[in-house]
Amino acid sequence: MPKWTQYGRGGTGQLNNWGGLGFYRIKRIKENSFNDLRLLGMFIPDNTLATARYKSSNKFDIFPKLYRFTVTSVRKSSASGLRIRYHYNQGFGAFLFDQSYTHLTSELALSYDMSDYLNDTRKTSYLKGGLFWDLDIARTSLAIDFEYFHQISDVIPDDETLSRYELTAEMNVWIREPWLVTAGYEEEFYIAKERRNIRSVYLAVGFKKPLAFTF
Numbered sequence: 001m002p003k004w005t006q007y008g009r010g011g012t013g014q015l016n017n018w019g020g021l022g023f024y025r026i027k028r029i030k031e032n033s034f035n036d037l038r039l040l041g042m043f044i045p046d047n048t049l050a051t052a053r054y055k056s057s058n059k060f061d062i063f064p065k066l067y068r069f070t071v072t073s074v075r076k077s078s079a080s081g082l083r084i085r086y087h088y089n090q091g092f093g094a095f096l097f098d099q100s101y102t103h104l105t106s107e108l109a110l111s112y113d114m115s116d117y118l119n120d121t122r123k124t125s126y127l128k129g130g131l132f133w134d135l136d137i138a139r140t141s142l143a144i145d146f147e148y149f150h151q152i153s154d155v156i157p158d159d160e161t162l163s164r165y166e167l168t169a170e171m172n173v174w175i176r177e178p179w180l181v182t183a184g185y186e187e188e189f190y191i192a193k194e195r196r197n198i199r200s201v202y203l204a205v206g207f208k209k210p211l212a213f214t215f
Contacts, residue, residue: 004028004035004211009182011204015077019044021202026211032059032067042200049200050076057093065095069107077198086114089128102135111149113162124162125153139174160192178209 004026013021025038034057042049057069073087091109109128130147147166170184187199 005208006211007206007208009204009206011182011202011206013042013044013049013200013202013204015042015044015047015049015198015200017044017047019047021204023204023206032061032064033057034067042202048076065098067093067095069093069109071109071111088112089126091128101137102133104134105132106130107132112153123153124151126150126163127152141172142170144169160190160194162195163191164195165189175205178207180206180208182206 005028007023007025007027009021009023011021012018020043022041022043023039025036027036028034034055036055038051038053040049040051040053051073052075053071053073055069055071057067059065059067068091070090071088075085075087077085089109089111091107091111093105093107096104096106107128107130110125111128112123112125114123126149128147128149130145132146133142133144135142145166145168149162149164149166151161151163166186166188168184168186170182172180172182174180182202182204184202184204185200187197189197
């Protein structure tokens with residue numbers, strides 16, 4: 001049975017001001033299935049970002065370049081005024097190219113947000129599209145994700161649209177097994193000028209190694 005791979009890192013991050021960063025991830029690829037859980041915390045005076053995200057996907061046996069996927073996440077960002085945002089999306093993806101050292105995928109999905117998950121049942125629906133590129137060269141890996149969320153549910157009167165772009169980039173450089181240095185960038189670009197874009201950057205030292213047990 002394929003084992004889960006775990007990733008952990010600690011370092012510094014910036015959301016208007018600099019502070020501490022913690023990250024943990026476990027991932028497993030088994031035949032045509034993929035499972036990925038990520039936990040992120042950025043702790044800055046008066047600004048806190050906390051995210052939990054789980055993604056699962058399965059390739060179609062007869063069309064292995066196509067897959068279906070589900071993403072569930074919970075996010076809290078005091079910098080953007082969010083309490084706890086619950087996000088869910090489900091859709092289909094395709095490998096535009098897939099080589100041993102690089103691949104590019106495209107995804108299309110229906111998604112929804114609950115901007116105040118604990119206190120409000122109102123949902124905002126979106127049509128989501130994305131491009132995801134990974135590259136591995138020698139001791140360096142690079143990942144760039146671009147996603148667009150177009151609001152398709154009715155905009156509440158006197159409220160701005162929540163349509164937005166999300167861009168993330170991450171580079172890992174191996175120091176010595178299992179240690180690596182990671183630099184990353186993430187930003188949300190809101191279409192409504194009244195909403196403030198949220199940007200974070202981080203630098204960390206971490207590890208990548210198999211879990212000692214299977215489940």
